[in-house]
Amino acid sequence: MRNEDANPGAAPTLEQARTQIERYGLDADPQAVLVAVRLMATGARLVRASEVHFSRSGLSTGRYRLLVDLEDSGGEKSPSQLAKSLDVSRATVTGLVSGLEREGLVARRASAEDGRGAVVVLTARGARQLREMAADHFARLESLVDGLTADERGLFLDLLERITRRIGALTAE
Amino acid sequence: MRNEDANPGAAPTLEQARTQIERYGLDADPQAVLVAVRLMATGARLVRASEVHFSRSGLSTGRYRLLVDLEDSGGEKSPSQLAKSLDVSRATVTGLVSGLEREGLVARRASAEDGRGAVVVLTARGARQLREMAADHFARLESLVDGLTADERGLFLDLLERITRRIGALTAE
DNA sequence: CCCTAATAGTTAGCCTCCTAATCATTTTCG
DNA sequence: CGAAAATGATTAGGAGGCTAACTATTAGGG
Structure with missing residues (x-):
């Protein structure tokens, strides 16, 4: 074999x-x-x-993350800010928002202050979607690390962070 | 802020x-x-x-992994076997091989034993490509975990493995 | 034996993400 | 002030991966 x-x-x-x-x-x-x-x-x-x-659920990791980020920010945020906090290009945000908008989970509004800008708004339906997914979502995340004690999780987090810091150098080089 | x-x-x-x-x-x-x-x-x-x-280098993670896998197997392997060991669909392998073939790093041959089968062969050029990339590649990988002691790496490996085992359950569910 | 089921590989079409180019506004500054 | 540079968003096109459907060949069971 x-x-x-x-x-x-x-x-x-x-x-x-x-x-x-x-x-x-x-x-x-x-x-x-x-x-x-x-x-x-x-x-x-x-x-x-x-x-x-x-x-x-008809979503994707990117769309879900965008929804969560929106909710964390009180329900509104510009595409540029979203791109920054999701660590994704603005073009990608445009695509994610278009998809979410099509399904009514999010809406686009023009920015009041900046004529170039837009604001992405979490709709009631989007918020409900998040609410419905929450319990299952967090249970899944928890189950991933079920086998580790609290101490081990702390340790892992520390080691992971020290590795993560090095990633930047890989791309920059 | x-x-x-x-x-x-x-x-x-x-x-x-x-x-x-x-x-x-x-x-x-x-x-x-x-x-x-x-x-x-x-x-x-x-x-x-x-x-x-x-x-x-004109490659991609998938193409590179395929090349390495091929070399690990003595330079020949069927697309199905590649798909299995790379944990990728056969359709994806078809695409990867087509790309690599276009650049002459790999060649396709018909299987001698099985009329349906094909064999992907690492060309001299493919092997040279790997050789040229090796030093840099491994240095990069090493630098990722530079900040960890050997003990910490062992620990991390153990914790990571215990987490990885749970991933299957997430998808299956 | 032959007809059906399984297997190997490819193709077509979708989704995610990316970069580069484009267009509209703002900002800056000579 | 007016021209040039910066910034916000979108569009176009590409790469990687996936599934489903299709073709060709092989293997099995009646």
């Missing part, structure tokens, strides 16, 4: 990391490489699982 | 988690929720950073 068959789904082993490093005579630390690769694989899986989940 | 402006880029705070939970009178643990949300945010950022990086 092949290695990959026994271990499907983007979860590489330490052996694989070691082999790859040695193939080119590099001196990288296999464990360090494994951490990075596993984190990426997990991230990708999580993103996809989330997309699958939200699509069952 | 708004909270999101001070903390851009999909890195929610404990406060935000608490607020959202309380808004609907739920009793979820804010810390647990935070861990899950941060992990997803980090994953998404990592995936995007990776895409940016590979696009500079």
Whole structure:
């Protein structure tokens, strides 16, 4: 049985990391490489699982996040601000808002102060949608880390944060 | 200054988690929720950073992973096997292979044993491409976890794995 | 044996996100 | 003040991934 068959789904082993490093005579630390690769694989899986989940409510991760952000901001926000806080391009926000608007979860209004600007408003229907999804959503998130104690969660959060800080450097370089 | 402006880029705070939970009178643990949300945010950022990086070599994360997988398997593999080990649909593999073939990094051959089957072969050019990228690639991965000691990396790996095991349940449900 | 069911690969069409270009307003400053 | 630069939003077009549908071949059961 092949290695990959026994271990499907983007979860590489330490052996694989070691082999790859040695193939080119590099001196990288296999464990360090494994951490990075596993984190990426997990991230990708999580993103996809989330997309699958939200699509069952006719939403998507992006649309849901936009709705939540809107509610956190008291129900109104400009597309630019949304792009910034969601860490997504303005063009993407335009698309997300268009979709949400089509389903009546959000509405567009012209900005009163700035002639160029627009304001995205959470509709009653959008707020209700969020309310209906809340319990299930948070239960799902909680269940992800069910297996960890409070201490372990704190620890994980700390380690994760220290890794996250390095991501910026990767793109900038 | 708004909270999101001070903390851009999909890195929610404990406060935000608490607020959202309380808004609907739920009793979820804010810390647990935070861990899950941060992990997803980090994953998404990592995936995007990776895409940016590979696009500079005319590749993508998916194409690179396919190339590596091919090399790990001795340079040949069927599209179905690739789909399985990359955890991606067969249709996606078709697309990845087409792209790689166009650039001469990979070639398609008909399977000798199975009339339906095909075999994807790593070309000399594909192997060279991998060789050229290796040092930089592994250095990048290593630098991601530079800030962690070997013990911390082991710990992180363990915690991450225990979380990853739960992802399946999320989608299945 | 042959007809049905399973399997391999591809195609078509959708969604998410991106960058680059465009158009309209504001702001700045010479 | 008026021209140039900056800013807000949208549009156009591309890449990655997915599912569903289609074609070709192989395997199985009556």
